Structures are given as structure tokens and as C-alpha cells.
Amino acid sequence: MSPRPPLNAPERGDARTRLLEAARDLIRASGFASTSVDDLCRAAGVTKGAFFHHFESKEALGVAVAEFWSQTTGALFAAAPYHEPADPLDRVLAYVAFRRALIDGDRAAYTCLAGTLIQEVHDSSPAVRAACGRAILDHAATLEADIEAARSQRGIRGDWTAQSLARHTQAVLQGAFILAKAGDDAALARESVDHLERYIRLLFGAPGGAP
Amino acid sequence: MSPRPPLNAPERGDARTRLLEAARDLIRASGFASTSVDDLCRAAGVTKGAFFHHFESKEALGVAVAEFWSQTTGALFAAAPYHEPADPLDRVLAYVAFRRALIDGDRAAYTCLAGTLIQEVHDSSPAVRAACGRAILDHAATLEADIEAARSQRGIRGDWTAQSLARHTQAVLQGAFILAKAGDDAALARESVDHLERYIRLLFGAPGGAP
DNA sequence: CGCACCATACCGTCCGGTCGGTATGGCGTC
DNA sequence: GACGCCATACCGACCGGACGGTATGGTGCG
Numbered sequence: 001m002s003p004r005p006p007l008n009a010p011e012r013g014d015a016r017t018r019l020l021e022a023a024r025d026l027i028r029a030s031g032f033a034s035t036s037v038d039d040l041c042r043a044a045g046v047t048k049g050a051f052f053h054h055f056e057s058k059e060a061l062g063v064a065v066a067e068f069w070s071q072t073t074g075a076l077f078a079a080a081p082y083h084e085p086a087d088p089l090d091r092v093l094a095y096v097a098f099r100r101a102l103i104d105g106d107r108a109a110y111t112c113l114a115g116t117l118i119q120e121v122h123d124s125s126p127a128v129r130a131a132c133g134r135a136i137l138d139h140a141a142t143l144e145a146d147i148e149a150a151r152s153q154r155g156i157r158g159d160w161t162a163q164s165l166a167r168h169t170q171a172v173l174q175g176a177f178i179l180a181k182a183g184d185d186a187a188l189a190r191e192s193v194d195h196l197e198r199y200i201r202l203l204f205g206a207p208g209g210a211p
Numbered sequence: 212m213s214p215r216p217p218l219n220a221p222e223r224g225d226a227r228t229r230l231l232e233a234a235r236d237l238i239r240a241s242g243f244a245s246t247s248v249d250d251l252c253r254a255a256g257v258t259k260g261a262f263f264h265h266f267e268s269k270e271a272l273g274v275a276v277a278e279f280w281s282q283t284t285g286a287l288f289a290a291a292p293y294h295e296p297a298d299p300l301d302r303v304l305a306y307v308a309f310r311r312a313l314i315d316g317d318r319a320a321y322t323c324l325a326g327t328l329i330q331e332v333h334d335s336s337p338a339v340r341a342a343c344g345r346a347i348l349d350h351a352a353t354l355e356a357d358i359e360a361a362r363s364q365r366g367i368r369g370d371w372t373a374q375s376l377a378r379h380t381q382a383v384l385q386g387a388f389i390l391a392k393a394g395d396d397a398a399l400a401r402e403s404v405d406h407l408e409r410y411i412r413l414l415f416g417a418p419g420g421a422p
Numbered sequence: 423c424g425c426a427c428c429a430t431a432c433c434g435t436c437c438g439g440t441c442g443g444t445a446t447g448g449c450g451t452c
Numbered sequence: 453g454a455c456g457c458c459a460t461a462c463c464g465a466c467c468g469g470a471c472g473g474t475a476t477g478g479t480g481c482g
Binding site: 029030031032033034107108114115116118119120121122123124129130132133136137160164165167168170171172173174175176178179181182183184188189191192194195198199202203 | 240241242243244245318319325326327329330331332333334335340343344347348371375376378379381382383384385386387389390392393394395399400402403405406409410413414
Binding site for chain 2: 436437438439440441
């Protein structure tokens with residue numbers, strides 16, 4: 001599907017990568033349908049021939065950019081410092097703090113491609129929907145182990161699962177981005193993340209969670 | 212702006228209303244850019260002439276449908292039974308339960324028009340963005356009084372405001388809709404709403420919030 | 423040569439928007 | 453109440469441009 005491991009590292013990435021980067025940026029800013037193939041080619045500095053050489057259709061690009069998003073953000077989070085604390089709950093809280101710290105500057109720079117993309121195409125393109133869904137749920141799954149470890153370490157019970165809490169963190173983040181757009185202010189997003197942090201502290205009886 | 216009380220009742224309301232209803236349904240299902248003016252006219256059973264008679268552009272329809280959404284959902288929530296409990300905290304929890312109960316059946320039937328619309332046009336159409344932002348934040352504001360009453364009644368302090376918690380409920384709901392699309396399952400949305408309810412119970416020390 | 427990679431010109435369709443025209447009904451005048 | 457006048461509501465053919473996609477050809481490299 002994507003057999004492109006270029007051996008001779010070409011400057012600034014090849015056309016395919018540049019198209020994916022352009023798609024990531026333009027779709028986050030303007031949406032999928034509003035971003036034309038010509039826009040993408042112009043932003044990537046390539047021509048239409050290159051586009052349809054690498055992607056058999058615009059929809060195929062949608063799938064590819066969702067997978068690209070999943071891989072690049074996956075690498076970013078895997079290398080992030082929030083894994084360092086020895087206490088699993090501290091790692092979960094550090095993840096939340098890391099996500100909050102990412103929310104600043106331009107909107108299109110901190111919002112989630114998968115979240116915006118899936119809203120548009122959820123019923124018109126099953127392939128893109130599935131790719132975005134995997135990106136979101138796979139990322140959520142990376143939090144489950146720490147949540148479960150924190151839970152068993154502290155003997156926390158309750159009628160919730162580590163999986164559902166992990167997914168809830170993603171729901172809060174996705175919703176936070178929408179609130180930031182609604183109020184035209186990134187602070188609204190950070191406030192929701194603050195509530196998420198407070199919730200987790202309360203769930204685990206950690207300091208700082210007192211109402 | 213809309214002085215149309217036709218005396219010879221033409222079946223099913225006037226064209227403007229039918230166009231707004233069609234826009235609400237089609238945009239929720241397919242997004243704004245993917246819904247053409249012809250699609251809207253076909254769904255509403257009117258012609259293009261009628262469309263541009265009532266709306267000077269497609270963007271103007273976007274603004275109008277966001278306001279239409281705000282008014283119709285505002286009336287729905289104003290008349291909903293969650294206002295009945297005497298205890299303000301019970302009213303807040305009843306609101307959350309009401310929202311959870313709304314999440315079933317078809318995705319396009321329970322998702323939020325303003326949330327999906329604002330994701331697409333937040334930087335390409337300031338007017339539509341503002342209208343959607345108002346719809347979301349005005350609705351959040353309707354919860355503030357009950358939250359504040361619950362807080363002072365129970366003597367709850369803490370470093371959060373009623374406004375931020377009201378907005379957080381909307382963030383969770385918006386994010387829950389995205390999760391439902393990601394997993395192609397409304398249950399994912401309900402799970403996030405469950406976490407929201409648990410958070411509120413924990414904040415107020417209410418029964419059922421124990422982890 | 424053969425193949426991957428890409429450029430350019432082009433095609434048919436669909437899109438948002440325009441425009442001339444019609445039907446209807448309220449209203450003032452006599 | 454008959455008539456002229458006009459605003460509102462709506463129709464549907466049409467336009468120019470943008471859209472996704474294709475066909476063809478060039479170029480460098482093993």
C-alpha cells in the first residue's frame with residue numbers, strides 16, 4: 001500500500017511526504033472537502049501528476065494522511081517525557097499535562113487531524129472514517145497500561161474500566177478543541193483539560209483533586 | 212427578515228424553514244462543504260431560485276442554520292423535564308442523564324450541528340464560526356445557574372468556576388460524539404458521559420461518585 | 423531498455439451564483 | 453368591489469469557473 005522507504009534520503013522528503021504534510025496542515029485548517037487537490041499540490045510544490053502517481057484518488061489520500069498522522073503523532077508521544085515518572089498515576093497525570101502544554105499558538109497547529117477529518121467523512125467515506133477511528137482509539141490504548149497499573153497499585157475499584165477512562169481522555173481533548181474554536185480562544189481548551197486532570201486526581205484520591 | 216405567514220397554508224411550512232431543516236440534516240450527515248446547494252434544494256423540495264431568494268449565499272445559510280439550531284434546541288432543552296428537581300445538583304445530574312438518553316439511534320440524529328459545522332469553517336468563515344460558537348456557549352451558559360446554586364448550597368469551594376464546568380460538559384459531549392464516530396458505536400459516547408456524571412458527583416461529594 | 427517519478431495539457435462534470443420571468447395577495451383609491 | 457400597483461415568493465434555465473481525474477510524454481537511473 002505504501003512501499004516507499006527511500007534509500008537515498010532526498011532533500012526535505014519526497015513528494016509523497018510533502019503532500020502528506022501539506023494535507024495535514026491544510027485539512028486541519030480548512031477541512032477535507034474544502035481542500036482541493038490543486039491546493040495540496042501548490043502547497044507541496046508538486047504537480048497533479050505527482051499527486052495521482054502517489055494516491056489513486058483524493059479519498060485514498062485521506063486514508064493515507066490519517067495513517068501518516070497516526071504514525072507521526074505516535075512517534076511524538078512515544079518519545080515524550082511523560083513516560084519518565086516511576087509512579088504510573090504520575091505518568092497519566094504527566095500525559096495530561098503534556099497535552100495541555102501542547103495547546104497554544106495557532107489553532108490549526110494543536111488540533112487533531114483525525115478528529116476534524118472524521119467529523120466530515122464519517123458517513124461518506126468508510127475507509128477514511130476507519131483510519132481516523134484507528135488513529136484515535138489506538139492512541140487511547142497507549143494510556144491503558146498506565147491507568148490499569150495506577151488502579152491496581154492503589155487498590156482503586158469502581159464501575160469504570162481503564163479502557164473507558166483512556167478513551168474519555170481523548171473525548172475531552174477532542175471536545176476541548178471544539179470549545180477553543182467556539183470561543184476563539186485556546187484557554188477554553190486548557191480549562192477543559194484542567195477539569196480532566198481534576199477528575200483523574202479525584203478518581204485516584206490524589207492530592208490536588210479536592211474540590 | 213422572515214415575514215411569511217402564507218394565508219393559503221402550503222403544506223409543510225414555507226420554503227425557508229424546509230431549507231433550514233434540510234440543511235440541518237444534510238450537514239450533520241455529510242458536512243457543510245460536501246452538501247451542495249442543489250442537494251439542499253432537492254431535499255427541501257424547492258428550486259434554486261427559492262434558495263437564493265431566502266439566503267444571499269451558501270455561507271449565509273450556514274449562519275442561518277446555526278441560529279436555527281440554537282433556537283430549536285434551546286426550546287427543546289427549555290421544555291425538557293430535567294429542570295424539575297428541587298435540588299440544583301439533581302438538576303445538573305438530570306441534565307447529564309437527559310443528554311445521555313438522547314444518544315441513541317442514528318449518528319446524524321444525535322450529534323451537534325454546531326460542533327460539526329464549526330470544525331469545518333472555523334477559519335474560512337468567521338460569521339459561521341461566530342454563530343456556532345454562540346450556539347454552543349449560550350447553551351453552556353444555561354447550566355451555570357444550577358451549577359452555581361449547587362455549589363453554594365453545598366459549600367463547595369475549589370479552583371474552578373461554574374462557567375468553566377458548564378463549558379466542560381459541552382466539551383465532553385462534543386468529544387463523545389467524535390468518539391462515537393471513531394468507534395462507529397454510540398456506546399462510546401455514552402461511556403464518556405458516564406465519566407462526566409461521575410466527575411460531577413465527585414466534585415460535589417454526591418452518592419454514586421465513589422471510585 | 424525499463425521502470426519509477428513527475429510535468430503538462432486537457433476533459434467532463436458539478437458547483438455556487440445570476441437573471442428574467444411568473445404567480446399571488448395585500449392595499450389604497452374611487 | 454373593481455382596479456391599478458407593487459412587494460414578496462418562487463421558478464428554472466443558464467453561466468463561468470473550479471473540481472477530481474486522465475492521457476501522454478519527458479527524464480534520470482539502474
